[in-house]
Amino acid sequence: MKYTEEHEWLRAEDDLIVVGITEHATTQLGDIVFVELPEVGMTVVKDEEIVVIESVKAASDIMAPIDGEIVEVNDALTDNPSLANEDAIGGGWFFKIKPSDPSQMDNMMDEAAYNKLIA
Amino acid sequence: MSDLLHTPLHDLHVELGAKMVPFAGYSMPVQYPLGVMGEHTHCRIKAGLFDVSHMGQVIVKGADYATAASALETLIPVDILGLRENRQRYGFFTNDAGGIMDDLMLANRGDHVFVVVNAACKIADIAHMTAKLDAVTVTEITDRALLALQGPSAEGVLSALDPRAADMRFMDIATLSIAGAEAWVSRSGYTGEDGYEISVPAEQAVDVARALLAHDDVEPIGLGARDSLRLEAGLCLYGQDMDDGLNPVEASLTWAIQKVRRTDGARAGGFPGADIILKALEKGVARHRVGLKPEGRAPMRQGVPLFETADSETQIGFVTSGGFGPSVGGPVAMGIVADSLHKSGTVLYGELRGKRLPLTVTPLPFIPANFKR
Numbered sequence: 001m002k003y004t005e006e007h008e009w010l011r012a013e014d015d016l017i018v019v020g021i022t023e024h025a026t027t028q029l030g031d032i033v034f035v036e037l038p039e040v041g042m043t044v045v046k047d048e049e050i051v052v053i054e055s056v057k058a059a060s061d062i063m064a065p066i067d068g069e070i071v072e073v074n075d076a077l078t079d080n081p082s083l084a085n086e087d088a089i090g091g092g093w094f095f096k097i098k099p100s101d102p103s104q105m106d107n108m109m110d111e112a113a114y115n116k117l118i119a
Numbered sequence: 120m121s122d123l124l125h126t127p128l129h130d131l132h133v134e135l136g137a138k139m140v141p142f143a144g145y146s147m148p149v150q151y152p153l154g155v156m157g158e159h160t161h162c163r164i165k166a167g168l169f170d171v172s173h174m175g176q177v178i179v180k181g182a183d184y185a186t187a188a189s190a191l192e193t194l195i196p197v198d199i200l201g202l203r204e205n206r207q208r209y210g211f212f213t214n215d216a217g218g219i220m221d222d223l224m225l226a227n228r229g230d231h232v233f234v235v236v237n238a239a240c241k242i243a244d245i246a247h248m249t250a251k252l253d254a255v256t257v258t259e260i261t262d263r264a265l266l267a268l269q270g271p272s273a274e275g276v277l278s279a280l281d282p283r284a285a286d287m288r289f290m291d292i293a294t295l296s297i298a299g300a301e302a303w304v305s306r307s308g309y310t311g312e313d314g315y316e317i318s319v320p321a322e323q324a325v326d327v328a329r330a331l332l333a334h335d336d337v338e339p340i341g342l343g344a345r346d347s348l349r350l351e352a353g354l355c356l357y358g359q360d361m362d363d364g365l366n367p368v369e370a371s372l373t374w375a376i377q378k379v380r381r382t383d384g385a386r387a388g389g390f391p392g393a394d395i396i397l398k399a400l401e402k403g404v405a406r407h408r409v410g411l412k413p414e415g416r417a418p419m420r421q422g423v424p425l426f427e428t429a430d431s432e433t434q435i436g437f438v439t440s441g442g443f444g445p446s447v448g449g450p451v452a453m454g455i456v457a458d459s460l461h462k463s464g465t466v467l468y469g470e471l472r473g474k475r476l477p478l479t480v481t482p483l484p485f486i487p488a489n490f491k492r
Contacts, residue, residue, distance in 0.1 A: 033443035
């Protein structure tokens with residue numbers, strides 16, 4: 001698993017990358033009540049804002065962690081946004097992306113480095 | 120941050136694991152470990168304890184109650200003179216333009232009027248009363264904390280500490296003895312639930328709070344859930360749903376202006392902006408505060424512009440408060456909309472992140488009020 005400074009996690013699944021946000025992020029955001037996901041088939045560029053999350057406190061944007069094409073989104077999360085709080089690194093995933101340049105992940109944090117960031 | 124004021128319950132909030140935030144010059148709990156959603160739901164089902172000690176508690180006293188009440192009626196367009204002893208009433212200060220300077224609660228306490236005002240406005244309110252009122256003294260009570268116990272279990276919890284709490288009806292006020300403290304208790308609140316607001320001496324506030332929290336049904340509730348509870352109850356927040364640029368008729372608060380203060384009433388007018396407000400009552404106004412229910416799941420928050428159709432160019436209103444309503448199970452909002460578009464059932468469009476999304480004008484409150492009348 002890799003992590004970004006924006007508190008996203010990335011997990012390889014065959015030739016796709018599954019993306020979500022960390023438990024630390026969902027705890028900070030509080031109860032999540034709305035998630036707007038990107039459209040399947042959309043080509044995205046690293047750092048482009050592609051997900052809107054609203055918690056009971058405020059709205060926040062989640063950016064594409066890498067370049068690529070969105071191939072699947074988690075519709076269960078749209079229907080039940082609290083999944084992101086309850087199972088941030090499992091059932092609360094956001095989207096699957098087909099990376100156009102997998103080397104963009106090389107410099108991302110591993111779990112130890114991320115834990116140090118949020119300590 | 121060190122210049123933030125602390126309420127007498129500050130250390131208890133920290134002990135209970137609250138996340139503290141600056142609010143109206145005070146360090147206040149925005150949420151506890153239960154979280155906003157859990158706190159909100161708990162308060163609707165059982166009972167919640169709120170620290171509202173940041174609010175202003177003021178005693179206005181004259182030669183007798185009538186002197187103080189008559190003086191306050193020169194600043195507030197409600198029937199204060201006719202308020203029976205140990206009864207409470209909602210009101211607001213108006214300005215010369217007919218706008219609202221702050222909203223407040225007033226109570227007839229026999230020989231004085233007990234006034235509770237918003238934290239953010241209290242310095243201005245007290246200065247306003249002191250400058251404008253003759254023949255009365257205006258005293259801010261700085262040595263008492265203010266707690267709120269709200270929810271269907273509130274009566275059982277408080278009456279276990281003083282059985283007289285159960286005899287009170289909505290908007291009654293009485294002096295009770297709670298955990299050894301002389302408590303000025305009103306049966307009112309800001310959640311749409313039955314409950315009480317409890318003023319106690321600062322040095323006994325922690326004991327009172329602990330006595331209430333000792334009950335299994337009571338959880339501490341932060342400002343986050345306080346906001347979603349009052350929004351679902353359709354209750355205005357000063358500075359958002361009403362302000363000094365909006366008159367009480369536009370703010371849909373005409374119910375708070377009793378007949379005796381309106382045109383042809385025995386004590387008609389005589390408050391700041393009376394000509395404008397009384398004319399607005401007779402002739403109507405160009406905009407109104409309404410409830411708004413977004414159709415999708417996306418919350419529409421304060422400031423979202425409103426339009427008549429999905430592509431019309433002229434803005435016809437704006438959201439004044441909005442968010443997720445945990446008991447409604449979806450987004451809820453209030454806003455100001457142009458006259459003729461304010462009728463319940465009217466579909467309007469809010470512009471959110473560049474997209475027009477439908478919302479429906481909806482009667483307030485969003486959840487039925489649960490008062491003991």
